[in-house]
Amino acid sequence: MFNENSFSLKGKIALVTGASYGIGFAMASGLAKYGATIVFNDINQELVDKGLAAYKEIGIKAHGYVCDVTDEPAVQKMIASIEKDVGVVDILVNNAGIIKRIPMCEMSVEDFRKVIDVDLNAPFIVAKAVIPAMIKKGHGKIINICSMMSELGRETVSAYAAAKGGLKMLTRNICSEYGHANIQCNGIGPGYIETPQTAPLRERQADGSRHPFDAFIVAKTPAERWGTPDDLMGPAVFLASDASNFVNGHILYVDGGILAYIGKQP
Numbered sequence: 001m002f003n004e005n006s007f008s009l010k011g012k013i014a015l016v017t018g019a020s021y022g023i024g025f026a027m028a029s030g031l032a033k034y035g036a037t038i039v040f041n042d043i044n045q046e047l048v049d050k051g052l053a054a055y056k057e058i059g060i061k062a063h064g065y066v067c068d069v070t071d072e073p074a075v076q077k078m079i080a081s082i083e084k085d086v087g088v089v090d091i092l093v094n095n096a097g098i099i100k101r102i103p104m105c106e107m108s109v110e111d112f113r114k115v116i117d118v119d120l121n122a123p124f125i126v127a128k129a130v131i132p133a134m135i136k137k138g139h140g141k142i143i144n145i146c147s148m149m150s151e152l153g154r155e156t157v158s159a160y161a162a163a164k165g166g167l168k169m170l171t172r173n174i175c176s177e178y179g180h181a182n183i184q185c186n187g188i189g190p191g192y193i194e195t196p197q198t199a200p201l202r203e204r205q206a207d208g209s210r211h212p213f214d215a216f217i218v219a220k221t222p223a224e225r226w227g228t229p230d231d232l233m234g235p236a237v238f239l240a241s242d243a244s245n246f247v248n249g250h251i252l253y254v255d256g257g258i259l260a261y262i263g264k265q266p
């Protein structure tokens, strides 16, 4: 029954992968504001320490683990440690991700495989590691961080679009296979967000002018701005909470309207 506690995450343990900074850090901070205990991992101790300090600075006592999410034995070890140290993961946000912007015919298969490994294989590995305990507990929330490239392509991002398109369908399949166990698996598809990952697309030109891609995205977005990581906090809380218990297999695009808009006439 919907009530004032339906958005509360009190007593829930949330694992957000790759969340030392960027979108993951913002979503974890939002989940913490609604009562979740935050657990995060990143690829090396330096980043985990940076993340722990950043969470502490905003009053969040997070739990940090060093783990490469593409390494299944390491992920299984991390989940076992989390269950011992903190408790069973109630909410998983598969956030860790990379992009390589290379024209497809110039991209090595190694680079293509690396993007697929982090952006698609890893969400499978981490979800597979947490689902059994969620089934035992009788509930679970999985949020996969997709992309506009789950729907659209563009030059130089073939591996990333293939991975994020696959992640959309993995999201729908987890919904299909585990909805009976009261596990809701949804996606968040951020638009163009100001983080280190998109910094190269926003760099000032030598003459001080805006990057052409920056101007392009602003013209293509009804909100007429780039998103910020904070724009992802509310959608993450909604999909992590009881308020979304009948939402399953859905990709929630948080893009300022860009996917709905043909673009401003030049």
Ligand code: NAP
Pocket (backbone or CB within 6 Å): 017, 018, 019, 020, 021, 022, 023, 024, 041, 042, 043, 044, 047, 067, 068, 069, 070, 094, 095, 096, 097, 098, 118, 145, 146, 147, 148, 189, 190, 191, 192, 193, 194, 195, 196, 197, 198
């Ligand atoms: P980001 O700034 O590059 O942060 C990604 C985080 O994931 C970093 O902490 C990174 O660590 C970590 N990571 C990468 N590979 C990892 C691995 N193998 N194991 C563990 N951690 C790993 O990216 P972001 O912009 O915050 O994006 C976060 C998610 O949102 C990604 O899935 C991205 O595809 C998606 N997204 C971003 C945008 C956008 O406009 N920014 C839009 C749509 C979707 P390192 O620092 O070591 O790389």
Ligand code: GCO
Pocket (backbone or CB within 6 Å): 099, 101, 146, 147, 148, 149, 154, 157, 160, 189, 190, 191, 192, 193, 197, 198, 201
């Ligand atoms: C790019 C950008 C995008 C964003 C995001 C859009 O090079 O086009 O990096 O891929 O990161 O995924 O939703």
